[in-house]
Amino acid sequence: MPFVDVGSLAPFEKGVGWRARLFHTGSVTISHWEFDAGASVHPHHHPQEEVWEIFEGVVEVTIGEETRVARPGVVAVVPPNSVHSVRALEAGRAVVIDQPLRLGFGPEPEFHAAG
Numbered sequence: 593m594p595f596v597d598v599g600s601l602a603p604f605e606k607g608v609g610w611r612a613r614l615f616h617t618g619s620v621t622i623s624h625w626e627f628d629a630g631a632s633v634h635p636h637h638h639p640q641e642e643v644w645e646i647f648e649g650v651v652e653v654t655i656g657e658e659t660r661v662a663r664p665g666v667v668a669v670v671p672p673n674s675v676h677s678v679r680a681l682e683a684g685r686a687v688v689i690d691q692p693l694r695l696g697f698g699p700e701p702e703f704h705a706a707g
């Protein structure tokens with residue numbers, strides 16, 4: 593199975609205060625995010641299931657009508673086509689996994705095939 597050096601991937605900014613490095617495998621898109629306190633992701637939806645794991649900082653995640661505060665160790669699972677938003681209460685880092693692939697989300701990185 594190949595290895596991906598995330599630090600070597602080109603970062604991009606997706607909205608004010610959100611920076612990511614992402615790559616695709618054969619079936620998922622994995623993005624490593626850094627975010628600033630006060631940065632937010634507007635309510636939106638997409639066909640992919642999305643899993644957020646917070647590694648540093650604190651965010652407020654809204655999925656549908658439910659809002660929770662997520663800290664390191666908390667995982668938020670967004671079902672496909674669910675309206676969701678995120679607001680950073682503190683600066684931090686998170687990994688987000690989208691399944692199936694989320695093409696067209698950012699700069700198209702190379703694929704890293706599993707196997």
